[in-house]
Amino acid sequence: MQPMRPFQPRLLATTRFAFLLAAALLVSHAARAQEAPDALVKRVTEDVLQIVKTDPKVQAGDQARIKEVIESKLLPYFDFTRMTALACGRNWRTATPEQQQRLTDEFRQLLVRTYSGALSQYRNQTLTYLPLRADPNATDVLVKTQVVRQGQPPVQIDYSLEKKQDGWKAYDVIVAGVSLVTNYRDEFNAQVQSGGIDGLIKSLAAKNAAPSPPPAPVNIK
Numbered sequence: 409m410q411p412m413r414p415f416q417p418r419l420l421a422t423t424r425f426a427f428l429l430a431a432a433l434l435v436s437h438a439a440r441a442q443e444a445p446d447a448l449v450k451r452v453t454e455d456v457l458q459i460v461k462t463d464p465k466v467q468a469g470d471q472a473r474i475k476e477v478i479e480s481k482l483l484p485y486f487d488f489t490r491m492t493a494l495a496c497g498r499n500w501r502t503a504t505p506e507q508q509q510r511l512t513d514e515f516r517q518l519l520v521r522t523y524s525g526a527l528s529q530y531r532n533q534t535l536t537y538l539p540l541r542a543d544p545n546a547t548d549v550l551v552k553t554q555v556v557r558q559g560q561p562p563v564q565i566d567y568s569l570e571k572k573q574d575g576w577k578a579y580d581v582i583v584a585g586v587s588l589v590t591n592y593r594d595e596f597n598a599q600v601q602s603g604g605i606d607g608l609i610k611s612l613a614a615k616n617a618a619p620s621p622p623p624a625p626v627n628i629k
Contacts, residue, residue: 446540514612
């Protein structure tokens with residue numbers, strides 16, 4: 409078993425930023441379900457960045473406001489069941505339906521807690537959007553972007569999306585070649601080996617019950 413691959417601090421901050429943007433991909437319903445996924449990524453990303461720049465509570469790091477935005481407008485458009493299954497790997501198939509639901513709920517909360525700080529850590533990064541290379545009838549695509557940081561090399565951000573009946577939903581983010589979701593797999597495997605599926609659920613619940621670190625306010629220039 410290999411240890412969980414750690415993110416470097418700057419890359420982790422960029423990953424949190426990318427997760428927030430990925431969470432914002434699908435803020436519309438049937439009327440926008442036919443929109444091309446790359447066009448959707450660009451439009452909604454720009455909308456989210458505008459909120460970050462203009463909402464004083466978000467800029468001040470108000471976690472209640474940040475959670476409200478994420479919970480009400482962003483997270484319903486993530487496929488957390490698929491994300492949790494990917495993170496659990498083969499262990500997902502051995503879990504009962506009740507355990508799968510509990511794992512999904514806890515993993516969802518963990519991602520919310522871990523990455524809600526993305527809004528308060530925004531530092532005027534800009535994004536470039538690469539041409540989409542996918543069949544027009546594809547139902548599973550990879551949308552590629554780059555985060556441009558002043559004085560630093562750009563960071564590749566790839567968004568995996570699947571087309572559902574109600575539109576495109578994000579199920580993974582790959583930052584500089586590292587999958588946000590499957591990066592948890594080794595850690596989850598270790599927890600299952602030592603304590604079973606219930607042990608993994610307890611471990612996630614304990615992390616979710618721990619105090620969150622204080623956010624840094626946004627510095628908008």
